[in-house]
Amino acid sequence: MTIGLDHYLLLSAVLFALGFLGVLLRKNTLVIYMCLELMLIASTVALVAFSHFNGTFDGNVFVFFILTIAAAEVAVGLAIIVALFRQRHTVQVEELNQLKH
Amino acid sequence: MGNLLFLIFTFLTLGGAALVVVNKNAVNAAMFLLVSLVGVAGLFVLLDAALLAFVLLLVYAGAVVALFLFIIMLLDTRPAALKAFTRPTIVAAALGGLLLAAGVVMLHRHAELPAAAPAATPSLRDYAAMLFTTYLLPVQVVGFLLLAAMLGVIVLSKKFAPPEDAP
Numbered sequence: 001m002t003i004g005l006d007h008y009l010l011l012s013a014v015l016f017a018l019g020f021l022g023v024l025l026r027k028n029t030l031v032i033y034m035c036l037e038l039m040l041i042a043s044t045v046a047l048v049a050f051s052h053f054n055g056t057f058d059g060n061v062f063v064f065f066i067l068t069i070a071a072a073e074v075a076v077g078l079a080i081i082v083a084l085f086r087q088r089h090t091v092q093v094e095e096l097n098q099l100k101h
Numbered sequence: 102m103g104n105l106l107f108l109i110f111t112f113l114t115l116g117g118a119a120l121v122v123v124n125k126n127a128v129n130a131a132m133f134l135l136v137s138l139v140g141v142a143g144l145f146v147l148l149d150a151a152l153l154a155f156v157l158l159l160v161y162a163g164a165v166v167a168l169f170l171f172i173i174m175l176l177d178t179r180p181a182a183l184k185a186f187t188r189p190t191i192v193a194a195a196l197g198g199l200l201l202a203a204g205v206v207m208l209h210r211h212a213e214l215p216a217a218a219p220a221a222t223p224s225l226r227d228y229a230a231m232l233f234t235t236y237l238l239p240v241q242v243v244g245f246l247l248l249a250a251m252l253g254v255i256v257l258s259k260k261f262a263p264p265e266d267a268p
Binding site (some may be wrong): 002003006007008009010011013014015016017018019020021022024025026027028030032033034035037038044049051052054057058060061063064065067068069070071072073074075076077078079080081082083085091099 | 103104107110111114115118119121122123127130134137138141144145147148149150153156157160161164165167169172173174175177183184190194197198201204208209223227228231232235236239243244247249251252253254257258
């Protein structure tokens with residue numbers, strides 16, 4: 001059996017699903033953020049696999065941009081979490097329900 | 102050999118990701134995210150993108166996970182139980198999982214995927230040529246985005262004075 005594009009795509013889909021499951025399942029905002037990162041990584045795996053099996057480099061260059069966006073997103077998101085913690089003294093999502101009431 | 106390596110890195114990636122999801126302690130979750138990232142970097146090497154594997158480890162393992170650990174230890178995060186599923190969540194998750202599985206199966210059966218890798222491995226020169234010709238505008242835009250993110254973080258982490266009439 002040789003490893004083809006469909007194996008990489010299956011891996012990417014499962015990784016994305018795991019990340020999404022984490023976003024649904026976890027209560028800690030920081031861990032939800034890690035699961036978002038997992039979803040971004042899953043998309044990069046698919047891009048690199050497509051790029052490799054099509055013989056172009058465009059997907060690889062896109063991964064650079066995704067990495068940059070992810071780094072910026074993490075910086076801003078963690079700053080928001082710290083600001084939120086300063087206000088509410090919690091990072092658990094079920095206690096951050098001020099907009100609900 | 103390639104197959105065995107693929108299986109090992111797949112195991113690392115998916116096992117790390119699963120443990121990120123189910124682990125109750127946030128610090129352990131960050132550590133398993135690191136394991137998962139190492140697996141993904143190995144997959145990148147298998148896909149002839151060694152430079153991307155290097156950048157992934159540098160940016161994610163070096164910066165992002167370190168930042169996560171820093172914030173986890175800065176804030177007081179006690180281990181918490183997982184969220185209980187309500188009935189709509191179960192239905193939506195099952196439906197979404199089913200649709201994803203159906204998409205993967207359809208892709209496997211019907212799509213005409215390119216079988217073999219024809220091209221040579223991209224060199225650093227190829228990346229540079231693409232980044233500075235075809236993708237010059239996106240590079241500039243991403244640079245501005247980083248600037249905006251930096252300013253946003255500075256504004257967010259500033260301590261604002263409370264309003265006068267606050268209790």
